[in-house]
Amino acid sequence: MKSWGMVLSAYISVILFTLVFCTVQPPNINPSILSQSKSLGECQACKSFIESFKAGLERTSRGKYEGGDAAWEEEKLKKSYKRSEMRLVDIQEGICKESKHSVQCYHVAEKAEELIEEWWAQDANEFDDLYAYICIDKLQLCCPKHHFGKNCIPCPGDHDNLCSGNGKCRGDGTRKGNGTCLCDPGYLGENCDQCAIGYYLSYKDKNKMLCSKCHRSCMGGCRDGTAKDCVACRTGYIFDSEEGCIDVNECDDINRCKAAEFCENTLGSYACVPCDKSCNGCHGDGPDLCRKCAKGYSKKGELCIADRQDEDSVEAMTTTRNEEL
Ligand SMILES: *[C@@H]1O[C@H](CO)[C@@H](O)[C@H](O)[C@H]1NC(C)=O
Numbered sequence: 196m197k198s199w200g201m202v203l204s205a206y207i208s209v210i211l212f213t214l215v216f217c218t219v220q221p222p223n224i225n226p227s228i229l230s231q232s233k234s235l236g237e238c239q240a241c242k243s244f245i246e247s248f249k250a251g252l253e254r255t256s257r258g259k260y261e262g263g264d265a266a267w268e269e270e271k272l273k274k275s276y277k278r279s280e281m282r283l284v285d286i287q288e289g290i291c292k293e294s295k296h297s298v299q300c301y302h303v304a305e306k307a308e309e310l311i312e313e314w315w316a317q318d319a320n321e322f323d324d325l326y327a328y329i330c331i332d333k334l335q336l337c338c339p340k341h342h343f344g345k346n347c348i349p350c351p352g353d354h355d356n357l358c359s360g361n362g363k364c365r366g367d368g369t370r371k372g373n374g375t376c377l378c379d380p381g382y383l384g385e386n387c388d389q390c391a392i393g394y395y396l397s398y399k400d401k402n403k404m405l406c407s408k409c410h411r412s413c414m415g416g417c418r419d420g421t422a423k424d425c426v427a428c429r430t431g432y433i434f435d436s437e438e439g440c441i442d443v444n445e446c447d448d449i450n451r452c453k454a455a456e457f458c459e460n461t462l463g464s465y466a467c468v469p470c471d472k473s474c475n476g477c478h479g480d481g482p483d484l485c486r487k488c489a490k491g492y493s494k495k496g497e498l499c500i501a502d503r504q505d506e507d508s509v510e511a512m513t514t515t516r517n518e519e520l
Pocket residue numbers: 365373375
């Protein structure tokens with residue numbers, strides 16, 4: 196009887212399992228994830244594979260002790276596990292799983308599989324530079340630091356101060372790019388040693404030059420960082436002989452906004468904001484800043500208060516009184 200019950204429950208489980216899992220739709224892969232992973236360069240993908248492999252080495256570094264009761268037995272098992280086929284399998288089981296770009300990581304993992312097996316069998320030191328071996332030498336997806344392009348040509352210029360320290364060599368460390376400088380924002384020139392428009396030279400010595408953003412009131416460049424150093428003033432600012440470019444208060448013009456709005460000055464501009472509903476014209480936000488009260492509202496101290504609210508409460512009081520009588 197008992198076994199029949201078990202068979203029956205197993206049968207039911209199978210049916211349930213089928214119902215639950217066979218109706219599940221295949222997962223929809225979000226296209227943005229695909230394009231995101233595509234945008235990762237091949238060298239970056241190789242890097243993420245190496246990182247994942249190293250994490251696997253770390254994860255398995257304490258070995259497996261199953262069956263080793265005595266300390267000496269444990270030590271022996273640990274030694275044999277260290278370069279074993281079993282450990283490699285353990286590492287490869289987890290490969291790319293934690294990677295942010297797992298699709299591309301797997302892609303490299305496939306290409307590198309044989310290379311990794313050879314390397315593992317050679318009893319190579321696991322602290323050797325696996326990245327250089329796999330990604331640079333064997334798969335040829337990356338270049339050494341400060342080298343670029345198919346043949347890993349050195350980036351032009353002083354490698355201690357590439358692109359004046361204000362940019363990077365295009366393709367640096369990868370098999371891509373043309374080695375020209377890609378300058379950081381604010382810098383221009385073949386060697387990123389000029390300030391872009393809207394920036395000024397704020398520091399320079401023989402190793403380093405820095406460009407900083409002009410004051411926000413400037414247009415078209417500046418000599419230094421204050422509002423007095425602008426070449427010209429931005430719209431919404433006006434030149435003052437003492438202070439330089441200063442904000443125009445557009446709200447000084449009382450007709451700037453509509454009657455049911457008040458004007459709010461901002462740096463370089465202004466905004467028209469609707470008055471509180473209790474106001475008929477206002478000089479700021481809230482029922483306490485009305486010029487006059489709107490229809491149906493009357494002044495109570497500083498505030499415009501709805502009349503009807505008063506009537507309602509008066510009415511309510513009257514009704515209760517009537518009922519009491
Ligand atoms: C190098 O590559 C950049 C970006 O792809 C491009 O704008 C530039 O013209 C190239 N320069 C040379 C010298 O090929």
